[in-house]
Amino acid sequence: xxxxxxxxxASASQATRSPRRLIxxxxxxxxxTLGLAMSLTLGAVRLPFAELWPILTGNGEGAAERxxxxxxxxxxxxxxxxxxxxxxxxxxxxxVTRNPLADPGIIGVTAGAGMAATIVLAAFPxxxxxxxxxxxxxAMASAIFVYAVSWTPGSAGKGGTSPVRMVLAGVAVNAIxxxxxxxxxxxxxxxxxxVMFWTAGSFNGRGWSHLWQVLPYSIVGLTxxxxxxxxxxxxxxxxxxxxxxxxxxxxTRLLAFAAAALLAGSAASxxxxxxxxxxxxPHLVRLAMGxxxxxxxxxAFAGGAMLLWADLAARTVFAPSELPVGVxxxxxxxxxFIVLLYKSGWLK
Amino acid sequence: xxxxxxSLTVDLGPRRVLQHVDLAIAPREMxxxxxPNGSGKSTLLRTLAGLLKQTKGEVTxxxxxxxxxxxxxxxxxxxxxxxxxxxxxxxTVREHVAMGRHAHASxxxxxxxxxxxxxxSRAINAAMARCGIDxxxxxxxxxxxxxxxxxxRLATTLAQQPDILxxxxxxxxxxxxxxxxxxxxxxxxxTASGTTVVCVMHDLGLALRHFPRIIALHxxxxxxxxxxxxxxxxTILRNVFGVDGCACFDLPGHPVVVCKSQACCQHExxxxxxxxxxxxxxxxxRLMPIPEMR
Numbered sequence: 179x180x181x182x183x184x185x186x187x188a189s190a191s192q193a194t195r196s197p198r199r200l201i202x203x204x205x206x207x208x209x210x211t212l213g214l215a216m217s218l219t220l221g222a223v224r225l226p227f228a229e230l231w232p233i234l235t236g237n238g239e240g241a242a243e244r245x246x247x248x249x250x251x252x253x254x255x256x257x258x259x260x261x262x263x264x265x266x267x268x269x270x271x272x273x274v275t276r277n278p279l280a281d282p283g284i285i286g287v288t289a290g291a292g293m294a295a296t297i298v299l300a301a302f303p304x305x306x307x308x309x310x311x312x313x314x315x316x317a318m319a320s321a322i323f324v325y326a327v328s329w330t331p332g333s334a335g336k337g338g339t340s341p342v343r344m345v346l347a348g349v350a351v352n353a354i355x356x357x358x359x360x361x362x363x364x365x366x367x368x369x370x371x372x373v374m375f376w377t378a379g380s381f382n383g384r385g386w387s388h389l390w391q392v393l394p395y396s397i398v399g400l401t402x403x404x405x406x407x408x409x410x411x412x413x414x415x416x417x418x419x420x421x422x423x424x425x426x427x428x429x430t431r432l433l434a435f436a437a438a439a440l441l442a443g444s445a446a447s448x449x450x451x452x453x454x455x456x457x458x459x460p461h462l463v464r465l466a467m468g469x470x471x472x473x474x475x476x477x478a479f480a481g482g483a484m485l486l487w488a489d490l491a492a493r494t495v496f497a498p499s500e501l502p503v504g505v506x507x508x509x510x511x512x513x514x515f516i517v518l519l520y521k522s523g524w525l526k
Numbered sequence: 527x528x529x530x531x532x533s534l535t536v537d538l539g540p541r542r543v544l545q546h547v548d549l550a551i552a553p554r555e556m557x558x559x560x561x562p563n564g565s566g567k568s569t570l571l572r573t574l575a576g577l578l579k580q581t582k583g584e585v586t587x588x589x590x591x592x593x594x595x596x597x598x599x600x601x602x603x604x605x606x607x608x609x610x611x612x613x614x615x616x617x618t619v620r621e622h623v624a625m626g627r628h629a630h631a632s633x634x635x636x637x638x639x640x641x642x643x644x645x646x647s648r649a650i651n652a653a654m655a656r657c658g659i660d661x662x663x664x665x666x667x668x669x670x671x672x673x674x675x676x677x678x679r680l681a682t683t684l685a686q687q688p689d690i691l692x693x694x695x696x697x698x699x700x701x702x703x704x705x706x707x708x709x710x711x712x713x714x715x716x717t718a719s720g721t722t723v724v725c726v727m728h729d730l731g732l733a734l735r736h737f738p739r740i741i742a743l744h745x746x747x748x749x750x751x752x753x754x755x756x757x758x759x760x761t762i763l764r765n766v767f768g769v770d771g772c773a774c775f776d777l778p779g780h781p782v783v784v785c786k787s788q789a790c791c792q793h794e795x796x797x798x799x800x801x802x803x804x805x806x807x808x809x810x811x812r813l814m815p816i817p818e819m820r
Contacts, residue, residue: 276612411617412625415682416610422575423686424601424629470616 202466203476210258210483217254217490218246222498248385256384257489257503258482259392260449261459263441265481266403268456269473270438273410274431275341281457282442284348285435288453289355290320291446292377296359299373300366309376310391310447317443320355324348325435338428344435378502379452381489388448395444400478402437407474410434454507455481458515465518484511528552529574529604529690529722534583536566536573543569544746546583553689556716556723558733561743562767567726568609568694570743574724575606575692587690601629605688607680607696613667619678620663623650626685653684657711673704680708684715690722691715697727705729709736730758734773742766 219225225242232238233246264282271280282288294316298309305312327347331337363370409430412420417427442456459481463473488506495501534547544566551557561567572578574585576592585592587603595603605626614622627646654660657677667675676696683691691712697705713736715721727733733740734754742750742757744766750757758773 278615408625408628411614412628414612414614415625416608416612418572418577418606418608418610419612419679421577421597422601422604422606422608423626424598426597464616468616469618469621470614471621 199467199469199471202463203472203479206466206476206479206483210479210486213483213486213490214254214258217257217486218250220490220494221245221250252386252389253381253384253489254486256388256392256448257381257485259389259396260381260445260452261455261481261483261485262478263392263396263399263445263481264452264455265459265463265477265484266400266474267438267442267445268458268481269460269477270403270406270410270434270441271456272460273413274434274438275345276414277341277345278461279457280345281453282438282446283352283453283456284345285439285442286320286324286348286351286355287317287439287442288446288451289352289359291317291443292451293320293355293359293362295376295450296362296373299376300362300369303369303372310388313450314443314447317446318439320351321435321439321443324351325432327351339431375502376450377504379450379504379507380492380500380502381449382493382500384448392444392448395440399437399441399444400474402433403441403474406430406434406437411470449485449503452485452504452507454504454511455484458511459484462515462518528589529585529587529724530589531570531574531585532583534570534573534585535581536569536578537581538569538578542581542746544573544580547746547748549741549748549751551690551722551724553722554716554720555739556713556737557725557739557741558737559724559726559741559743560728560730560733561749565743565766566746567743569746571606571692571694571724571726575604576600577606598629601686601688603688604690604692605683605686607683607691607693609694609698611675611699613675615668617667618664619654619659619667619670619681620650622667622678623653623681623685626650626653626682629686649685649687653681656684656715657681672699673701676700676704676708680711688721690724693723693725695726695728697729697732705732712736730763730767730773734758 215227215230218230219227223245229242233243267282271284272278291313294312295309298305298312324347328339328343329337330343363373409425412423412425413430421427460473460477463477463480464470467476488503492501492503492506528550530550531547534544536544547570559567559570569578573580627649654663657680659674659677659681662670662674696708700708709732712723716723738753740754740757741748742762749766750762754773760772763769763771
């Protein structure tokens with residue numbers, strides 16, 4: 179192997195900026211826009227597309243305006259934000275734990291939200307209005323517990339966490355909280371339907387107040403994720419290498435962990451436990467893009483689009499009854515992901 | 527630009543891994559750190575790199591203690607090619623090398639966008655050219671051979687533009703051709719760019735051939751430090767490494783070889799203690815590899 183510079187350079191390096199790389203992001207934004215338009219027009223009252231524009235620009239009137247502005251639009255936006263939150267939380271956790279199977283469930287967020295919600299729904303059904311807050315606090319408490327358990331006082335120098343300890347602590351906490359949920363629904367057997375429906379995830383009846391509950395966490399979490407995106411990727415080179423490259427490994431891990439917990443916890447508080455999005459959307463985006471470039475913003479859009487379409491299907495396919503949205507993400511997203519995985523031969 | 531350790535002591539858990547290590551590495555030096563398994567080589571390198579905190583003593587860079595440096599400032603002064611083979615998914619060679627620019631990019635703005643900036647791409651291109659991987663720029667890491675991957679990791683460290691390059695057993699898993707070309711590359715860097723090279727390695731023959739200065743560690747202390755000829759003496763080889771042998775410098779075509787054949791040792795007689803010991807077949811099998819004889 180020659181040490182001297184190879185003669186063929188330059189030309190290839192410019193390929194990374196070609197417009198071909200923008201096809202997938204553009205397609206995702208298109209799918210999202212279409213989903214938004216259809217979410218606003220489809221339902222018990224079907225509106226023509228032409229009526230949307232006057233309503234959205236403030237020139238609408240009557241029942242159509244009320245339905246779009248007070249039911250369908252906020253519900254669609256909540257689904258969009260929840261999807262974006264879950265997908266980006268997945269990106270962060272898959273990077274930080276160096277585990278392609280990581281999703282918000284792995285740090286206890288899902289189980290924590292689920293247990294808090296089960297307590298409210300089963301034992302204090304009269305306090306149902308406090309459900310989002312309870313679920314959010316449960317998610318945070320559980321995430322903090324997982325992080326604390328995965329911390330180990332170091333031998334030389336500072337202590338720290340490790341990806342493996344994080345995953346194992348999360349598995350243990352999930353098992354404990356799952357058992358507690360089991361005890362609760364056995365004790366309050368008459369409340370099982372309410373618990374099950376919330377657990378499978380739904381945007382039924384979500385309005386502007388829910389949107390304002392999620393939005394601040396989305397803004398904070400997505401911003402942190404965007405700033406950390408290159409650091410989280412460098413962590414994949416190993417702690418020693420990342421550290422000598424000037425990265426504060428533990429601080430980056432803690433920030434990414436906290437951002438993921440905020441994102442997934444706030445999503446769970448308004449959406450219930452929607453599985454699959456956090457695990458699969460980052461992979462879908464990687465498969466579609468063929469790289470990790472733009473993974474954070476594109477995953478946010480893809481996650482939003484996925485939950486938007488899933489919610490649309492959940493409320494229209496068996497109208498007037500609604501499917502849980504988590505059922506739809508599993509039923510449609512799962513097989514689609516298997517096809518992609520099979521065709522790409524990725525992660526062999 | 528001197529890297530110095532004074533009475534450096536490091537405990538890992540209950541175990542004392544390094545004790546009272548004193549050394550100074552001047553600019554433009556090429557130093558190999560050798561020693562048997564568990565002698566504290568990697569611990570010494572990781573402490574010199576600022577990854578481990580010493581129990582006692584001090585490590586200074588330009589007379590300023592390492593812990594007083596900011597992480598990013600330190601990253602612009604020294605780079606470490608660690609032993610880990612962690613490889614990020616779906617990453618092209620260029621993206622991998624660009625990660626080395628982290629300490630030079632603004633802490634908030636993302637590094638992949640700034641990789642388009644002129645100074646970054648210059649540094650990235652230079653590092654890839656230096657390591658002979660510029661023709662692989664758009665290939666994925668998964669598609670490369672072990673030797674190519676190691677070159678990409680080295681290029682990533684070089685993109686940091688460090689004055690001091692530290693390497694922890696960089697030859698592991700490489701065939702002899704790639705070992706030699708990597709060592710040539712280090713020598714080239716040292717002469718052309720004036721980079722200080724500190725390399726932990728196992729192969730004494732290669733250390734002798736490529737490094738003017740060798741530090742031999744034994745049970746966490748420096749057993750010998752200096753030019754190979756004065757470090758790898760039969761006494762050190764026996765006391766530190768537990769083998770009978772010697773370094774030969776006079777054979778035509780192979781200037782430095784560590785071996786234990788009597789033919790070789792006629793050129794540089796063993797000391798009295800070693801000479802009397804019979805060379806048994808089992809010892810013969812522990813011969814150091816001789817690069818030229820492949």
